[in-house]
Amino acid sequence: MAELLFDGPDWDFDTLRRTTEAIEQIAREDLGLDVYPNQIEIISTEQMLDAYSATGMPLMYRHWSFGKQFIHHERLYSKGAQGLAYEIVINSDPCICYCLEENTMPMQALVIAHAAFGHNHFFKSNHLFRQWTDARGILDYLDYARNFLSQCEERHGPARVEHTLDAAHALMNASVFRHRRPAQPSLRAEAERAERRIEEDERAAHYLWSRIEAEHRPQDHETGATQRRHALGLPEENLIYFLERHSPVLEPWQRQVLRIVRNLAQYFYPQRQTQVMNEGCACFVHFHILNKLHEQGRIGDGAMLEILHSHSSVLFQPGYDHPGYSGINPYALGFAMMRDVQRICETPEAEDREWFPAIAGCGDWRGVLKDAWANYRDESFIQQFLSPKVMRDLRLFALRDAEKEEAMKVTAIHDAGGYHALRDTLARSYDLSNRAPDIEVVDADLAGDRVLRLRHVLRNEVPLDPRERDATLACLRELWGYEVEIDEMVG
Amino acid sequence: MTHFIDRRLNPKGRSTPNRRRFIGRIKAHVREAVDASVRKRGITDMEAGTDVSVPRDSLSEPSFRHAAKGGTREGVLPGNREYRAGDEIARPPAGGGGAGRKGAPDGEGEDDFVFALSRDEFLDIFFEDLELPDLVKRALAGSAVQRPRRAGLSVTGSPANLNVGRTMRRAMGRRIALRRPSDAVLEELRERLFALEAVFEPDAAQRAEIIRLQAEIEALTAHRKRVPYLDPLDLRYSHFEPQPEPRAQAVMFCLMDVSASMGAREKDLAKRFFVLLHLFLTRRYETVDLVFIRHTHLASEVDEETFFHSRESGGTMVSTALAEMNRVQSERYPASEWNIYAAQASDGDNYQGDSRDCQIWLESELLKICQHFAYVEIIGEAEARILRDAARGTELWMAYREVAERWPNFAMRRVAGAGDIYPVFRDLFAKRGEVAHG
Numbered sequence: 001m002a003e004l005l006f007d008g009p010d011w012d013f014d015t016l017r018r019t020t021e022a023i024e025q026i027a028r029e030d031l032g033l034d035v036y037p038n039q040i041e042i043i044s045t046e047q048m049l050d051a052y053s054a055t056g057m058p059l060m061y062r063h064w065s066f067g068k069q070f071i072h073h074e075r076l077y078s079k080g081a082q083g084l085a086y087e088i089v090i091n092s093d094p095c096i097c098y099c100l101e102e103n104t105m106p107m108q109a110l111v112i113a114h115a116a117f118g119h120n121h122f123f124k125s126n127h128l129f130r131q132w133t134d135a136r137g138i139l140d141y142l143d144y145a146r147n148f149l150s151q152c153e154e155r156h157g158p159a160r161v162e163h164t165l166d167a168a169h170a171l172m173n174a175s176v177f178r179h180r181r182p183a184q185p186s187l188r189a190e191a192e193r194a195e196r197r198i199e200e201d202e203r204a205a206h207y208l209w210s211r212i213e214a215e216h217r218p219q220d221h222e223t224g225a226t227q228r229r230h231a232l233g234l235p236e237e238n239l240i241y242f243l244e245r246h247s248p249v250l251e252p253w254q255r256q257v258l259r260i261v262r263n264l265a266q267y268f269y270p271q272r273q274t275q276v277m278n279e280g281c282a283c284f285v286h287f288h289i290l291n292k293l294h295e296q297g298r299i300g301d302g303a304m305l306e307i308l309h310s311h312s313s314v315l316f317q318p319g320y321d322h323p324g325y326s327g328i329n330p331y332a333l334g335f336a337m338m339r340d341v342q343r344i345c346e347t348p349e350a351e352d353r354e355w356f357p358a359i360a361g362c363g364d365w366r367g368v369l370k371d372a373w374a375n376y377r378d379e380s381f382i383q384q385f386l387s388p389k390v391m392r393d394l395r396l397f398a399l400r401d402a403e404k405e406e407a408m409k410v411t412a413i414h415d416a417g418g419y420h421a422l423r424d425t426l427a428r429s430y431d432l433s434n435r436a437p438d439i440e441v442v443d444a445d446l447a448g449d450r451v452l453r454l455r456h457v458l459r460n461e462v463p464l465d466p467r468e469r470d471a472t473l474a475c476l477r478e479l480w481g482y483e484v485e486i487d488e489m490v491g
Numbered sequence: 492m493t494h495f496i497d498r499r500l501n502p503k504g505r506s507t508p509n510r511r512r513f514i515g516r517i518k519a520h521v522r523e524a525v526d527a528s529v530r531k532r533g534i535t536d537m538e539a540g541t542d543v544s545v546p547r548d549s550l551s552e553p554s555f556r557h558a559a560k561g562g563t564r565e566g567v568l569p570g571n572r573e574y575r576a577g578d579e580i581a582r583p584p585a586g587g588g589g590a591g592r593k594g595a596p597d598g599e600g601e602d603d604f605v606f607a608l609s610r611d612e613f614l615d616i617f618f619e620d621l622e623l624p625d626l627v628k629r630a631l632a633g634s635a636v637q638r639p640r641r642a643g644l645s646v647t648g649s650p651a652n653l654n655v656g657r658t659m660r661r662a663m664g665r666r667i668a669l670r671r672p673s674d675a676v677l678e679e680l681r682e683r684l685f686a687l688e689a690v691f692e693p694d695a696a697q698r699a700e701i702i703r704l705q706a707e708i709e710a711l712t713a714h715r716k717r718v719p720y721l722d723p724l725d726l727r728y729s730h731f732e733p734q735p736e737p738r739a740q741a742v743m744f745c746l747m748d749v750s751a752s753m754g755a756r757e758k759d760l761a762k763r764f765f766v767l768l769h770l771f772l773t774r775r776y777e778t779v780d781l782v783f784i785r786h787t788h789l790a791s792e793v794d795e796e797t798f799f800h801s802r803e804s805g806g807t808m809v810s811t812a813l814a815e816m817n818r819v820q821s822e823r824y825p826a827s828e829w830n831i832y833a834a835q836a837s838d839g840d841n842y843q844g845d846s847r848d849c850q851i852w853l854e855s856e857l858l859k860i861c862q863h864f865a866y867v868e869i870i871g872e873a874e875a876r877i878l879r880d881a882a883r884g885t886e887l888w889m890a891y892r893e894v895a896e897r898w899p900n901f902a903m904r905r906v907a908g909a910g911d912i913y914p915v916f917r918d919l920f921a922k923r924g925e926v927a928h929g
Contacts (some may be wrong), residue, residue, distance in 0.1 A: 013495055020493045038493040047498060050505040065552055067513030070506040071606040094494065101499055116493070162512065170553050319570020328569060397571040399580070402563040407579040411565065418576055426567040437555045456555075462562030464555055471553030 005298045009104035016040070016108060022298055023113050026289045032366060033121040033285070036095040036135065040116055043098050048084050049073050051098055055268070056088045058096060059142040061149040061260070063165050086310075089115035091123040091271070093135040106303040110310060113289045118282030125374045126277070128270035138267060145260045152253050164254050167475035168240060168261040174439050175240035175262050176269045178432075229443060235455070236441045238262065239476070248446060249481030258479070273432050276378045280334015284369070287311065287335070317394060336390050337381070341369055344387065351388060378430040386423045388414070398425040403461070437464055438491070450482040457491035464488075514612060520545045521608065525616045530759060533795050534745075534769045534781060537617070540610050544603045614770075621767060621913050639731035648728025657727040665725060671718040672711040680708050741776040741830040741862075743769060744820070746812045748837035749785040749803050757869045758799055761836035764867050764912050768834045771916065776830060782819055786812035788842065792819055809841045809887060810848035817856050826860040833861055839868045839885040846890035853891075858898045865915045866891055866903040875907035 005022055006015045020040070027033045043051070053070035054060035077084060086103055090096040097116045099108055123129050134141075153161045229235075236242040240262040244255045271278070290307055293299045299307075317332035318325045344352045345365035353360040359368050372381060397413040398421060412418030412425065428434055443453040454476075456464060469486070476484045514521055524543040574580075608616075644657060684704040687697055745765045747753070753761075772779045783798035784790055787805030790812040812835070820831060841849070858864060868888060882892075884905075895901050904915035 013497070016495060017493070024493065039496060040493060041496045041498045043498045046503060047501065047505070053506050053509065062508045062512060064509065064512035064516045067506060067509030067511070068550060068604070070509060071513065072604070075606060098498075158512070158515075162516075166552075172554065174555050317569055319572075320568035321570065325570075328567065394569045395571040396567050396569055397574050398565060398567050400563065400565045401582070403561055404563075407581050410574045410576055410578040410580065413571055413574055413576050415576070422567060425565050429566050435557075437557055439555055458562070460563040460565075462564065463558045465558040468553045468556055471551065472555050475553065 002296050002298050004300055005293070006105045006109070006303070007300065009106070011103075011105040011108050015105060016112075019105075019109050020112055020116070022293060023109065023117060023289050026292050027113075027117040027121075027285065030292060031285065031288065032370065033117055034124055035117055035120040036093045036124050038116045038120065039094040039096050040112065041096060041098050042101050044101050045077075045084060048088070048098065048100055049077065051088050052085075056090060057142055058090065059139065059146055061142075061146045061165075062153075063169075064162065065169065087111040087115045089119045090138075091129060091133060091135055091267075092138050095120040095123065095135075096139075104306065106299070106306045107310065109293075109299070109303075110286055110290060110307050113286035114282045117289065118285035119278060121285065122274070122278050122281045122373055125370070126270070126274060126377075127375055128273060128377055132270050133267050141263065145264075148256065148260070152257065156251075156253065161257065163478065164257050165261070167478045168258050170472045170475040171239045171243075171479075172261055172265045173436060175238050175265050177238050177241070177266065179237075225443070225445075228445065228447075232444060232446075234441055234443060237439075239439070239441060239454075240265070242441045243476075243479045246444065246446070247480050248450065250479065254479075270377075273377045273379075273430075276330040276334040276337075276430065277373065277376065277381050278334075279331045280338050281369075281373050283311070283315065283331055283335040284338040287339075319395070333390075333394070336393060337385055337387070338369060338372075340387050340390050341365060341372070341385055343389075355387060356385075379427045379432075382430060383423065383427040386426065388419050391419060391422055396422055396426065398422050434459060439486070442487075452476070452480045452482065452484045454484065454486040456486055456488050458488055459491055461490070514608075517543075517545050517549060520549070521612075522616055522619075524608070525613060528613075529617065529763065529766070534762070534766050537766050537770065538610055538614065538773075540608045540613050542605060543608050544605045547604050550604055617766075621763065621909055638734060640734045642730050642732035644727045645730040646726065646728070648730065652728045652731070654727045654729045658721070658725050661727060662721050662725040665722065666718060666720070669718045670714075671720075672715055677708065677711055677715075680704055680711070684708065739776055739830060740778040740780070740828070741772050741832060742780040742782060742820075742824045743772055744782045744784060744816050744831070744833040745798065746784050746786070746816060746833060746835035746837075747798065748787075748807055748809070748812075748840070749798075749801075750787045750807045750840070751802065751804055752807075752838050752840055753869075757836075757838060760869050760906055760909065760912070761867070762799060763909055764836055764865075764906070764915075765834055767912060767916065768832060768865065772832060780824070780829075782816075784812050784815050784819070786815070790815035806842055807837075807840045808845050809837060810845050810852055813849055813852040813857060817852065820857075820860070831861050833857070833864045835864070835866045836869060837866075837887070839870065839887055841885065841887040843886070846886045849887065850890045850894055853894050853901070854897070858894070858901055861900060863916075864898075864901045866901070867906045867912065867915055868903070869906050872907050875905065 005019045020038075027035070049070060051058070052073045053066045055066075060066060084100060086100055086107060088098045095116065097112070097120075099111050099115075103111060123135060129135070149161060149165075232242075232246055234242075240258050243250070244258040244262065247255075250258070290299065290304070294301075294304045315329070315332045315335055317329045341359070342365040344356055344360050345362050345368055348356075348360035362368070372385060376384065391414040395414060398411045398418070399408055400411045401408045412421035414422065438457040438459065439454055440457075441452065442455045444450065473484050473486060521543050524541055528541045529537070644654060684701065687693065687701050687704065690697055693701065743765075747758075747761055769779065769781070781795070782792060783795055784792050785798055785803070786808065787803045788808040788811065789805065790808075792815060793801075816833065820826070824831060853864070868884075884892075888903075891901075891903050895903050902915045902917075904911060906912055906915075
């Protein structure tokens, strides 16, 4: 039997280091995970509350809404209505992982396996994070953003900066590129380009030409609405991006503030699309690693019981009629699906062979899961890997609530006739484009009335919340400087 | 590869700037709460935080989002027991689907955002109305004054605190104890050696003597090296410990006219005036006693609650209050043991002829023993525009003006709003020396 890594609830840095090494060995050699270097930081509860209030980021610019968050969490925490997270992990390189000092040693082991290896691997390998976020640069960028904003406050007054930030935050969720990532020239590159353009224009100016009769000049008043929209790059799904480029009233520093907010929105966008997978991956990894350590006799029975206790309370999925129900628990769903993939690879049944011919019985669950972690997001992962067994275990059923119908209707349950419909419905409900309203800029006549026209494409006739809509439009007007209108279109 | 960092000792208060911005944003509500608690609280417990409740609407962070109702929604729920495909379920009455959220257990409405204002934040907002100079604010908001006091010696410290006398004494003691050869002994041996070496063709005895001397000098030098003149062991530093400045005791007399002409607004202003003086006194004195004397045509000592909240009817005789103050003072607060401060608020009305008595009371008795006597005449906003000229006013005002000219410890002021209160204390605050301007 190998020696125990730790004994009892107390931890010190030596124990942490030893345990992390053991965990890392299994993570790399057994699971074959590929992770960023870890930076594990031990913090106090107050610092954890601090981190909560700044969306978990170690650095953040200053804004009243973070203060509000802090006060909110602090109050809940001090009343005992809410516990604190055991850890917060940041998608950065090196991967920063905050662990609470109050955790016992078994909890620290759990947290390190979960965050520093599970989440970390997911951040490093998932295609969405690789494509849309810049783990190496995010901390520097936040540092820059914070300094830039505090300089702005000095120069232009805190009130104006706050105003701009308020308006930008209102548009944050409607300001991500969903399908493309346009080139992001740096400010300097852009300034250089603008300068070159001016030089070109100067060089191309021929004073003789301007003396020539107007008839001979090419006709340019034919620039119609289509051409105008084309020039503005419309339609545009990223509201802040459009304002940043084309708003007639913003000052350069305000455009830069918008850009910062937009970049952060984009940074968080992959996280919103991969909640189930991210948590599932982390839970699967900690479960596998800690069980392995227990098998090897390096974690004692008592510690393992404590680990399993918190493991199962995190993964608890209350039923829809349970008082504690608040939607499907992403931890539970993700973990159940990934464990089931493992089962299908190792000991498939007839049903599994029919549903998953490609992986059933292949034995290489490590490869299958790593491929899934790298190449899917919640919606496609559920579409691809949700097995009838998981649906049965969780006793899932689909419910339709249509305004036109008298009552809500159960459209599918976990039976042979319902598996496909159920899976489709669940996958769709994780599709962000379904959950967030689809709003884009369709027109703005800068030479004419300067009204900014937006279009909301209704999906399933779900309207916008009218109060929120009006308040957000007021923010938009602030940034655009002129009237803003929104149409609804049935999509 | 994994790197551990202990962040627990990092500076705290990372979110303070955000909190400040947040409070700035809801200033109106915070001020309301502060005003309410100034009215509600006693003068002595002004220094505590307070709970502020803000309607959630004023803190909304809007965004485009789907309405809770309307359209067709389809979702998946866990925990099915009895449903089959095609079953119909009546909508729950709330219409939101699922169990509605229950109210918070402690009865706070969900519509309100409640948070606690700290003591410093509370005082900040309280001072804001009073238009105090920043230095005064700092002096009032700071805690007890601490002065470093000598507290013996220590073996560590900064070079500036090196206690040379003690250090040298210890060094000398050590040198004696360890028999460090003194310069004089060594010098004498060297001279002898030098003299011998100067001898031309020394005899055998002299040669032996030279060798002996050389050996002795060498041994002594080596000894001196082992026992240095000043060793780190000898260093002694003067040690200072911060100690709260010893403070004496003070009594503060609050005098107020409570006849019918003093309404809620006047009393509220008067209260702020008393609070300010009290805050000032608690900074300077260890114990501050409060005496409340109200008067109509009769004066009596009362408790704070009665002082601010009950009404009396009757005429107005200001001198009765001064007489009462004199009585209380001579019975309980001998001037040799107490620092005496008085603050008087009134609307300026007085019984005809009584103002002369007031003047006599002040000049013959009270001002001789008072550190400071502040008088505010609370007037309406409209009156404030008419009564610009300090040289005109009621009989009481005119009488007090004469007193003010003769006594530097008497200050008076007309007050129409909270911002006018501070100047009456200007001299008082300036006296401390660290407050240069008013």
